[in-house]
Amino acid sequence: MESSVVVPWLILGVLMAISSTQVEAAARAFFVFGDSLVDNGNNNYLATTARADSPPYGIDTPSRHPTGRFSNGKNIPDFITDALGSEPTLPYLSPELKGDKLLVGANFASAGIGILDDTGIQFMNIIRMFRQFQYFEEYQKKLADLVGKDEAQRIVSEALVLITVGGNDFVNNYFLVPFSARSRQFNLPDYVRYLISEYRKLLVRLYDLGARKVLVTGTGPLGCVPAELAMRSPSGQCATELQQAAALYNPQLVEMVNGLNSQLGANIFIAANTQQQTSDFISNPGAYGFTTSKIACCGQGPYNGLGLCTQLSNLCSNRNEYVFWDAFHPSERANGIIVDMILNGSTSYMNPMNLNAFLALDTKTKT
16 A cells, blocks of 8 residues: 555535536547556556555445555546446456457556656556556557457547546655655756646657547645645645645646647647635535545544554544545545536636537537
């Protein structure tokens, strides 16, 4: 289990109920890249400490057993597949991902990774972004063997792609230890600009690999997660430096995505504008049906923010009342609210459009 994997909060807020809205387009393939917020179990197959394969993880799944997700139940990709009307994607490393299962898509995410290859080095064997893309190429060859090259290209081009990465580059890199290598190399504004330029390369690579519908996430209240409150803020106030990092990062990410779309002449990418939602969600959790946004459901120490979530940890009885499941990751209910915002949010929060509108472009084109 990783002790310091950040929640790269996508969105926190605005809608209070989990929507039952389903994307009108037919079920399509779904590919997931990124870190612990979207890892469906790839790290279960790796010799790494960045794992969620022991109780009480998965306590609210039908089996009540861990699935490799850093959640008490569903994570963000699960709620998106619900909306797509599809079955959950399997981890790419799962031996079950073969035959017709390839048509559903694949999850390449790996807890602990970042935009930069030196992020998360303490977790050893994790699937860094360049390797996730190599696996995507391998996947496409397997798919072509199954359905033919032309059909494989069509499936990939019409698929939805989610990429969630960036938060660990702050928490598990720049701010990990005082005077880290990256903090000596860059001041914070320059580091953010560097991250955005590297993230842009990742998105261009996805485009080159055939992705044409990509949901790009920002990061969120890095200084407000229980782990950072426990380590940096005895008073319970969000850690200033980490909040400043998020405030610099998110608007530049949206600007970069818009610039890429302009360069490509099409809306290939949509981005979550997290800056406007997170403040209300953290400062007024009651407005969204939560009891607390400071204390993790599972953990120990101040705010249940120290150490790992294990069978020996404090464990809340009502997970629906907690924004955070563990020291860094949202609860299942919070994940559902996040995805509802992705699906239905206004252009103030989803740029240049929400996911329902994004996927409906296909339907309009084909009719």
